[in-house]
Amino acid sequence: MNAHPQRLIDAMATTIVGQRDVVEALMLGLLANGHVLLEGPPGLAKTLACRTLAAALGGEFKRIQFTPDLLPSDIVGTRIFDQHERAFATVLGPIFANIVLADEINRAPAKVQSALLEAMQERQVTIGPQTHRLPLPFLVMATMNPLDSEGTYALPVAQMDRFLVKIDVGYPTRDEELEILERFAVRDTLPLEAVATLDDVARWRAQAHDVHLESKVKAYIVELVASTRERERAYIDYGASPRATLAIANLARGKAFLGGRDYVVPDDVRAVAPLALRHRIGFNYRVTTDGVGVAALLDRLIAAVPTP
Amino acid sequence: MARYRALALALAASAVLALPARAQVLQRLTVRQLTLAADTTTPHTERRFHLIVTARVSERVSRLENIDLPLLASLELLGDQVTTTRNAQGTTYREVITVVAHHAGTTMIAPVTLDAVDARDGKAKRYFSNSLTLNVQGPGVLATAGPELGALARGIFDVLAWLVGGVALLAVVIALLRRPRRPAPPAPEPLPPAPLPPRARTRADALRDAALTLRADPTRASALHVRNAVRRMVGASDAETLEDVLRAIPDDEPMHGLLRALERAAFTHEADLASAVRAAIDRLEAMSA
Numbered sequence: 001m002n003a004h005p006q007r008l009i010d011a012m013a014t015t016i017v018g019q020r021d022v023v024e025a026l027m028l029g030l031l032a033n034g035h036v037l038l039e040g041p042p043g044l045a046k047t048l049a050c051r052t053l054a055a056a057l058g059g060e061f062k063r064i065q066f067t068p069d070l071l072p073s074d075i076v077g078t079r080i081f082d083q084h085e086r087a088f089a090t091v092l093g094p095i096f097a098n099i100v101l102a103d104e105i106n107r108a109p110a111k112v113q114s115a116l117l118e119a120m121q122e123r124q125v126t127i128g129p130q131t132h133r134l135p136l137p138f139l140v141m142a143t144m145n146p147l148d149s150e151g152t153y154a155l156p157v158a159q160m161d162r163f164l165v166k167i168d169v170g171y172p173t174r175d176e177e178l179e180i181l182e183r184f185a186v187r188d189t190l191p192l193e194a195v196a197t198l199d200d201v202a203r204w205r206a207q208a209h210d211v212h213l214e215s216k217v218k219a220y221i222v223e224l225v226a227s228t229r230e231r232e233r234a235y236i237d238y239g240a241s242p243r244a245t246l247a248i249a250n251l252a253r254g255k256a257f258l259g260g261r262d263y264v265v266p267d268d269v270r271a272v273a274p275l276a277l278r279h280r281i282g283f284n285y286r287v288t289t290d291g292v293g294v295a296a297l298l299d300r301l302i303a304a305v306p307t308p
Numbered sequence: 309m310a311r312y313r314a315l316a317l318a319l320a321a322s323a324v325l326a327l328p329a330r331a332q333v334l335q336r337l338t339v340r341q342l343t344l345a346a347d348t349t350t351p352h353t354e355r356r357f358h359l360i361v362t363a364r365v366s367e368r369v370s371r372l373e374n375i376d377l378p379l380l381a382s383l384e385l386l387g388d389q390v391t392t393t394r395n396a397q398g399t400t401y402r403e404v405i406t407v408v409a410h411h412a413g414t415t416m417i418a419p420v421t422l423d424a425v426d427a428r429d430g431k432a433k434r435y436f437s438n439s440l441t442l443n444v445q446g447p448g449v450l451a452t453a454g455p456e457l458g459a460l461a462r463g464i465f466d467v468l469a470w471l472v473g474g475v476a477l478l479a480v481v482i483a484l485l486r487r488p489r490r491p492a493p494p495a496p497e498p499l500p501p502a503p504l505p506p507r508a509r510t511r512a513d514a515l516r517d518a519a520l521t522l523r524a525d526p527t528r529a530s531a532l533h534v535r536n537a538v539r540r541m542v543g544a545s546d547a548e549t550l551e552d553v554l555r556a557i558p559d560d561e562p563m564h565g566l567l568r569a570l571e572r573a574a575f576t577h578e579a580d581l582a583s584a585v586r587a588a589i590d591r592l593e594a595m596s597a
Contacts, residue, residue, distance in 0.1 A: 212577035216532070263576040267549040306546035308532070308574075 003196035005031070005204055005258055008056050011195040015052045016045055017183060018176035024258070025167045025275055026053050026141070030201060031208045031254035034164020034247065035120050035140040037105075037279060042145060044169045050101045050141040057201060058194030059098030060135070066108035068151060072115035076125045077132075090127050095119050098135055098198065102142040106152040116140070117159045137201050157282065164247050165272075166279035168295070204257070211253040212263040216308035220266055221248050224273055224305050228281050231304060235290075235297055237282040247276040266307040274298050334432055335373055337424040338366035340398070344420050344437040352445045353412055356386055359405040361420050361437070366398040367427065375401070378418035383407040409444040416441050512596040514541060515566075519592035526585045531573035534588070538570060566591040 005027055012023050022038070026049060029036040038046045047063070054061030064075060077093035094100065095116070102116060119125050120140050124133045142163070144155075160166070172180065222245060229239030251272035256264045274295070283294055341364040351357040363372055371392055387406040392399060409415065419436040426433050518534045542563060544553040550571050554564055569591045573584040 212575075214528075214575045217575060263572070263580070265550060265571050265575050267551045270549045303547050307549050
């Protein structure tokens, strides 16, 4: 089929009203072979966006609702004894899919989160004596609800770092909400047909990986990440790790590729930096008490670094 | 050497393209003098010499801003020293630029400009210095001769210089002794402000110079310097990305195209570099036509 990623974005736009940033961030995660964490109140099409992406790719989609009583085996699978065969058989869990939606990931205890995050990192799962590779592409989209904090288990910093990007999903504009009303009030969401294949995704990833990153742009990325460790010390307890540097570079390549270029410009870096930095910086309580806000502080940090 | 060449291009491009920016703040000054001089107008290739910019203003200021040097594309910049001195008469700015020419021939150096609000009438003005024509000579005898011959020639030259100097000094002393004493002449009237030239440098002039710079040195470094200079020309700060700059000038489509072409030339991969630089030069020339 040899589809272009823009076709996938356009197809998703037929189902998702607005949320262009969310759709693009999902695409960037897909191109950079990284996992995505979406945070936002309920009802903002987080699940719909993930489901639509899976449908547009023709890949297998699984949704796991995280709850306090969830067990690791509910995610990765388990071995059960088959009475007829008189032997243990392996039952693969819902993580064996191309796109996995981990809904409200912070509602499950740490051991379940760890099971998921280890699978995300190693892209394989060991059940009993056997190791099973996860299908390719493998993309986890996890959601968190920032409003209900009761009965939740905050994701440890090291595990947050495993997500390539974190997207803050915001409310739609009035016009977008009106369009949602007109589009979906009279009928259900139409099932989306596949407009690209998993082979297309593999090809896009290879092309995005080859996008040129000039040395001055690399230095700019390093400077951006270093600035999170050196500036705004009143609001930041710890800065981003070198994994953030790699993440920004990969995302910027993806952004350039989506823009039809085979080289990265500083604009690409500037655009993707918040996605990679937001969850990797240890903001302290003063960000809230002083009314600064994480987004504004991130913008300030990024704007303070001169572009090449 | 390459570092200095890059520095020279950076300074040259940024100087030429530094036209008044969006948020430029001009100093309020009474400009009494703005000159451009050289310690020789017939320099030899591969021998360093100095260009000297002197500006005098009546106000006492810590620094003079908005002084723009001309494009020194035919010279290589080796160093740059600025001194600003203040006294009861005002402020004197002196910039000594050490340069070297690599090619013989006639080189014209455009005037230095100073943008300021004239303290006398409150109007923003651009002051121009004189231009300078240099007749660059080929390598001199001393430079081309062997080391022994060179040393001998330098020795002869030194003796002759001392002799000529001595005779000249003697002549001056005799002339002073014979000169009848006269009353001291009245103090000269202060110079009127430098007259404004008929036409200020336009954006097209600056872009034409930038095209020449890029054509003379079609490298990534040069493209990056020209890109940064053009961005400054449209008033962009260091923190702004291309998208920020384009948003600030929504109606200037040709400039959008130029900025995009320069962005490509600055950051594209090696295989595409030559083509990207050519495209940027084409845009610069089209806009300066």
